[in-house]
C-alpha cells in the first residue's frame with residue numbers, strides 16, 4: 401500500500417528562500433525510482449513558481465510517459481468562460497505539456513461553485529476530456545458535505561474529488577473530513593487527499609500526544625501515522641504530501657501496512673489532546689500572504705504563536721524570534737484590518753482576530 405503523491409505546494413528552499421532546484425531534482429528522481437509517479441501542482445501555488453518547478457525538475461528531465469501530472473484551474477478568478485482557455489494555455493506553457501493526466505477546478509466552496517456554474521467551468525473540463533487535453537477531471541474542495549453532495553449530484557461526470565483528510569479533522573464540524581469522504585464514496589468518486597499531515601501539525605505533536613504514538617512503535621515517525629491514516633481509506637487513490645527534505649520523502653516512501661483498528665483509536669486519542677492545544681488551526685498553505693498589502697507572513701506568525709501556546713514556558717525563547725521577524729518585514733501590528741487575507745483562507749480562519757491575539761501575546765507581554 402503506497403498511495404503517495406508528490407505535492408508541489410511546499411518545496412525545498414535554499415537559505416536565500418529560493419526553491420532549491422538541485423535538491424528537488426534529486427527528490428523527484430528518488431520518488432520516480434521508488435515506483436511512484438503522481439505529481440500535483442496548481443496555477444496559484446508559490447505564485448506560479450510551482451508550475452515552473454514542475455517543468456524544470458520533472459517535465460524537462462523525464463519522459464512524459466513516466467509520470468502523471470495533475471494541475472488545477474483557478475476557477476474562482478474567472479470573469480468569463482473564455483478565461484478558462486486563457487489560463488489553461490498559460491498552464492500548458494508554464495509546464496510545457498500538451499495534456500494533464502488530472503485537471504481539477506481549484507478550491508470549490510459555496511462562493512467559488514457559483515462562479516464555476518456561471519462561467520460553465522464543468523463544461524470546460526468536459527471539453528478538455530473530449531480533446532485529450534485532460535485525461536481525468538474533478539475538483540479540490542473546502543466546504544460542507546451537504547454542498548459536496550449537491551455538486552456531485554449535478555456533476556456526476558467528474559472522476560475525482562480532492563479533499564482535506566487527516567485524523568485531526570476527521571470529525572471536525574467545519575472541515576468535515578469524514579462526512580465529505582463518505583459523500584464522495586456514495587457518489588462512487590475516487591478521492592485524492594490533501595493536507596494529510598495538517599500542514600506539519602501531525603508531524604510535531606505536543607509531548608503528551610507524541611508519547612501515545614511512541615508507545616505504538618518507538619521507531620515510526622509521527623508523520624508516518626498521518627500518511628497511513630489517509631492511505632488506509634479504501635476509496636483514496638492518492639495521498640499528497642508536500643515534502644521539503646529528502647528525509648521526509650524517504651520516510652513517506654517507506655513500505656507501510658494499513659492502520660490497525662487499535663492504532664486508529666490511539667490516533668483519535670492523540671487528536672483529542674492536540675485539538676486542545678492548537679490555538680490557530682492554520683495549515684501553512686500560504687494562500688493568504690500574496691494579497692496582503694502589508695506583506696505580513698501570516699502563517700509564520702501563527703506557527704510561532706501555536707508553539708508558544710503549547711509551551712508557554714518557552715516564551716522567553718520565542719519572543720526574540722518574533723522580534724526578528726517583525727524587524728525584517730510586516731508584523732501583526734501593521735495589519736490594517738482590510739481582511740483580504742480572510743477571503744483567501746481555505747480554512748476560513750478569522751485571521752485578523754488571531755493576528756491580534758499574536759500581537760497581544762508578543763508585542764504587549766514581551767516588549
Ligand code: SF4
Nearest residue numbers: 692735736738739741
Ligand atoms: S487584514 Fe491585515 S493581514 Fe489581512 S490582508 Fe489586510 S493587512 Fe494583511
Ligand code: SF4
Nearest residue numbers: 682683685686688745
Ligand atoms: S491563515 Fe489560512 S490561508 Fe493563511 S496559511 Fe493559514 S490556512 Fe492558509
